[in-house]
Each structure stands twice: as structure tokens, then as C-alpha cells.
Amino acid sequence: MFIPMLTQGHRSYITTPIYYVNAHPHLGHSYTTILADVVKRHRSQRGEKVTFLTGTDEHGEKIQQMAKAQGKEPQTFVNEISHKFRSTWEKMGISFDIFYRTTSPDHTGAVQFALQKLKDRGEIVFREYEGKYCVGCEQFLNDSELNERGLCPDHLKAPEARKEANYFFLMSRYQGALIEHMEKNPKCIRPEHYRQEMLSFLRQPLTDLCISRPKERLTWGIELPFDSRFVTYVWFDALLNYLVATGWPGEGWDQKLWETVHHLIAKDILKAHAIYWSTILLALGVQLPSELHVSGYWLVEGTKMSKSLGNAIQPMELEAQYGKDTLRFYLLREMSYGLDSTFTLEGYIHCLNAYLANGIGNFVSRVYTIAKKNLGTVSLSESELTETDRKLLLLRVKTREAWDLGFAELKYQNAIKAWCELVTSCDLYVNEMKPWALAKDPSQIQRLHVVMGVCLRMIEALGILIAPVLPTAAREIARALNLGEHALESMGTHFEDRMRFVLTEDTPKLFPRAQMPLKENHS
Numbered sequence: 001m002f003i004p005m006l007t008q009g010h011r012s013y014i015t016t017p018i019y020y021v022n023a024h025p026h027l028g029h030s031y032t033t034i035l036a037d038v039v040k041r042h043r044s045q046r047g048e049k050v051t052f053l054t055g056t057d058e059h060g061e062k063i064q065q066m067a068k069a070q071g072k073e074p075q076t077f078v079n080e081i082s083h084k085f086r087s088t089w090e091k092m093g094i095s096f097d098i099f100y101r102t103t104s105p106d107h108t109g110a111v112q113f114a115l116q117k118l119k120d121r122g123e124i125v126f127r128e129y130e131g132k133y134c135v136g137c138e139q140f141l142n143d144s145e146l147n148e149r150g151l152c153p154d155h156l157k158a159p160e161a162r163k164e165a166n167y168f169f170l171m172s173r174y175q176g177a178l179i180e181h182m183e184k185n186p187k188c189i190r191p192e193h194y195r196q197e198m199l200s201f202l203r204q205p206l207t208d209l210c211i212s213r214p215k216e217r218l219t220w221g222i223e224l225p226f227d228s229r230f231v232t233y234v235w236f237d238a239l240l241n242y243l244v245a246t247g248w249p250g251e252g253w254d255q256k257l258w259e260t261v262h263h264l265i266a267k268d269i270l271k272a273h274a275i276y277w278s279t280i281l282l283a284l285g286v287q288l289p290s291e292l293h294v295s296g297y298w299l300v301e302g303t304k305m306s307k308s309l310g311n312a313i314q315p316m317e318l319e320a321q322y323g324k325d326t327l328r329f330y331l332l333r334e335m336s337y338g339l340d341s342t343f344t345l346e347g348y349i350h351c352l353n354a355y356l357a358n359g360i361g362n363f364v365s366r367v368y369t370i371a372k373k374n375l376g377t378v379s380l381s382e383s384e385l386t387e388t389d390r391k392l393l394l395l396r397v398k399t400r401e402a403w404d405l406g407f408a409e410l411k412y413q414n415a416i417k418a419w420c421e422l423v424t425s426c427d428l429y430v431n432e433m434k435p436w437a438l439a440k441d442p443s444q445i446q447r448l449h450v451v452m453g454v455c456l457r458m459i460e461a462l463g464i465l466i467a468p469v470l471p472t473a474a475r476e477i478a479r480a481l482n483l484g485e486h487a488l489e490s491m492g493t494h495f496e497d498r499m500r501f502v503l504t505e506d507t508p509k510l511f512p513r514a515q516m517p518l519k520e521n522h523s
């Protein structure tokens with residue numbers, strides 16, 4: 001089985017979208033942010049140096065409208081919501097390195113530099129334009145992009161007819177170069193069906209991109225350096241965040257970091273990234289991002305979860321009620337990456353009970369209780385292992401291979417499923433070995449040491465593997481088993497085969513079972 005090895009010391013740059021500050025973070029944003037966090041932790045364990053960016057996108061018409069509706073100055077309004085995003089990610093233990101804000105002074109300077117550079121190179125022209133504009137998307141939509149009722153399919157609102165003179169970025173010039181890039185780099189958009197979707201979109205003539213908004217309509221944006229009557233289009237401003245955060249266009253630009261860029265997004269902003277962003281970079285003469293990872297949507301009752309539709313699930317409420325790691329596990333386990341998934345509270349509680357409370361939680365607690373009560377310190381040696389013991393221990397390697405392959409192929413579900421199967425194999429082993437019976441027979445004490453030692457080695461491996469997804473539970477396992485401070489941080493080429501485990505006094509506290517909510521009776 002081929003598993004691409006991550007190179008020790010290799011640097012990579014992972015980004016989430018920078019989120020609009022027109023409402024509070026919900027489960028949809030949490031998915032991409034948690035995934036980026038899990039990927040960072042996974043790669044860091046394997047020796048990669050990962051820089052992780054998230055942040056907030058703070059300009060544009062809908063934000064201006066929101067601030068006005070609340071009677072606040074736009075800057076005061078965006079400060080409040082940006083803080084809300086940052087503190088939510090901090091409370092959720094997200095390990096971001098950069099929290100980017102598009103209202104920072106450095107950002108304004110860099111965006112104006114990019115605009116001026118493109119204008120000087122003849123890549124930006126002034127034209128009259130008429131079209132249908134969706135304020136929710138902050139973009140003009142073609143008829144083919146509207147639903148059968150003529151509404152924006154994401155915001156379920158009719159776009160406004162707009163006619164105005166604006167500046168255009170000559171994106172169409174780069175159509176050929178972009179097609180060539182997408183054809184030559186099969187990993188540039190993943191999963192594959194999104195690359196095919198963009199290639200098929202590029203078979204139609206590419207129109208130019210309107211990159212300005214007149215100030216009569218929008219003042220809350222970055223002024224064009226060559227025409228003070230206009231501000232720049234929010235997407236032109238926002239996309240540059242990824243590059244500016246690495247120091248571009250200054251002397252200190254960390255160009256090495258820009259060599260491996262993985263942007264994580266959902267499919268709503270695929271075109272903005274695959275087409276707008278790529279052509280902007282081509283025009284600026286900057287290397288294109290290595291990979292765009294595109295997820296489907298989290299749905300609630302068949303509709304995309306979003307703040308504008310008012311059906312958003314609050315991640316912090318779930319965490320407060322059902323514990324810290326469950327949300328991370330549920331989101332990765334339930335979504336087949338690239339496709340849509342439906343959130344249900346029943347599914348959430350089932351996942352918590354079946355895989356976390358009854359799965360790993362029960363196994364760890366069973367083993368710990370028997371080992372602590374009867375042995376305290378567990379010792380074993382290789383020569384004492386039976387064929388069955390060895391078979392179980394070998395499964396650690398197979399699971400790690402499946403786990404790493406799942407991450408390499410963006411099939412996170414497969415990685416989690418392989419890990420859950422390993423927990424089941426451990427449970428079956430305990431059922432077969434009956435350590436509670438061994439404990440009653442003084443002549444079997446040495447065999448009890450071996451069986452418990454095998455189980456503890458399995459728990460150690462399960463904890464290390466799952467640490468990127470369940471960091472709190474993994475830390476608790478490492479503490480209870482006295483594995484040492486750095487046990488979870490790095491992952492060598494094989495699992496350590498410890499001869500001795502000295503268990504701590506406190507029973508590990510993992511996942512309490514949760515009650516299914518009572519169904520409302522509408523009769």
C-alpha cells in the first residue's frame with residue numbers, strides 16, 4: 001500500500017476561508033476550521049512544520065448594511081464580530097498561527113499595491129456593466145447560476161438588477177493558462193469532481209471580473225489607489241489575505257512558505273478560489289496555490305446551514321452540552337469529504353454514545369479499572385506474547401496505514417472508521433481473554449500482566465492516532481497511563497512497545513453517555 005510520506009521538517013501553509021463578520025460563527029464555519037486544525041495536528045505529529053491561517057473578511061456591502069441596521073459604526077461592528085470568531089476558535093482549542101483581519105492597515109496597503117500593479121500592467125480597465133447582483137454572494141450571477149425561480153440558490157433571494165460603470169480585471173486573458181494549469185496539476189482542486197466542474201466551467205468563454213464598487217453604493221471598503229470615487233470589490237480584497245499574511249509584497253516575504261499552500265474551503269466559494277484567485281495570482285506573477293480542498297455543505301433538514309437562512313447550529317452550545325471533542329469527531333466521521341452531509345442531533349448523540357462513550361471510553365475504563373485494581377504497575381516481555389496478542393498488536397500498524405492513507409486521500413471518514421474498527425478489535429480481545437477471570441486466579445497473575453500490557457499498548461496507540469481529532473481525550477489517556485509530556489506530539493515510524501506501565505491514581509474521565517432528546521409531540 002502506497003502512503004505518501006510527509007517529509008520531516010517540510011513546511012506547509014494551511015488556510016481556512018476568512019469568514020464574513022455579518023453574523024456569529026456556526027457549525028458550518030466550525031467544520032472547515034476544525035478540519036484545518038486536525039490536519040495541522042496530524043502533519044505536525046509527523047514532523048511537518050505547518051502554519052495555519054484563519055481570520056475574518058470585514059469589508060463589503062452586506063457588512064455595511066448590517067452595521068447600519070444595528071446603528072453602529074462599521075469598524076465597531078466588525079471589531080465585535082471578529083473578536084467573537086477569534087474567541088470561539090480559542091475556546092474550541094483551535095491551533096491557528098495567524099488570525100487575519102482585512103481591516104488591518106498592512107492589508108490595505110498590500111491590496112492597493114496589487115491593484116496599482118495590475119493597473120500599470122494594463123490588466124484593469126474601466127467599463128459600463130449591467131447584471132444581476134446577489135448581495136449575499138457579493139457577486140453578479142449569470143442566469144445559469146440562478147435556480148428555477150430565478151433566485152440565488154444559496155441565499156434564496158432574487159438578485160438585484162444593477163447597471164453601473166466599474167473597473168474590470170481582464171480575467172479572460174488567463175483562461176488558457178488556467179486550463180493548462182488545472183490539466184497539468186491533478187491535485188490542484190480536490191476531490192476530483194470539483195476540478196472537473198471548474199474545467200467544464202472554463203469551456204465557456206470566461207468573462208472579466210468587476211473589481212470596483214462606486215462609493216455612492218459602498219464606502220466600507222479599500223479605496224482604489226487610481227480612482228478615489230471607488231472602493232475595491234470585497235473578493236479582490238479578501239482573497240489577497242492568504243498571500244499578504246506571508247509578508248508579500250514586502251522585503252520579508254516568506255516565499256518558501258508559499259511553496260506548499262493548501263486552501264480549505266466549501267463549494268460555495270469554489271469559483272472565487274479556483275478562478276478569481278488563480279487568475280489574480282497569474283496576473284501578479286505569483287505561484288499558484290498547490291491544492292484547493294473543497295468540502296460539501298452541512299445541511300439542516302435538506303437546506304444549507306447558513307446564518308442568512310437562520311437555521312445555524314451553534315458549535316459552542318453543542319460543546320457545552322456534550323463535551324469538548326465530540327463535535328470534532330462527529331464532523332469528521334459523518335461527512336464524506338466533498339459531499340453534503342445532514343446534521344441531526346440524534347446522529348450526534350448516537351455518534352457520541354456508540355463510538356466515544358461505549359467505544360473508546362468504555363475500553364479505556366475497563367482496562368484501567370482491572371489493571372489498577374489488581375496490578376497498579378503492569379509489566380510484560382515480548383517472549384510472553386501469544387499468537388493472539390501479537391495479532392492484535394500488529395493491527396496498530398495496519399490502522400496507522402489506513403489512517404495515513406485516509407488523510408492523504410482526504411477520506412477522513414475512512415481514517416476514523418479504521419480507528420473505530422481497532423477499538424472494536426480491542427473489545428473483542430478483552431472479551432476473549434477475560435481478564436476479570438484471570439484476576440481471580442493467583443496462578444494467572446503473569447498472564448494478567450501480559451493481557452493488560454497488550455491492552456495498554458493498544459490504548460497508547462489509539463490515543464496517539466486519534467490525538468489530532470480528540471486532543472482532550474488523548475491528553476487524558478496520556479495522563480492516566482503516565483506516557484510523558486510529549487507522547488502525543490510526534491509519531492515515529494512505529495509504535496513503541498513498552499514493557500512497563502505505571503498507572504496514575506485518577507481514573508481517566510473520557511466520554512459520559514448522553515440521553516437522546518425527547519421527540520416533540522405535535523399531535
Ligand code: ME8
Nearest residue numbers: 017018019020028029032057238239266297298305
Ligand atoms: O465566503 N457547510 O465567508 P463565509 C459547510 N468571506 N461549510 C460551511 C457552511 C456549511 N453550511 N457554512 C459556512 C466567505 N461554511 C468569504 C470567504 S476567503 C478569501 C473569503 C464554511 O463567512 C465553508 O468553509 O460565508 C465556507 O466556504 C465558508 O464557511 C464561507 O464563509
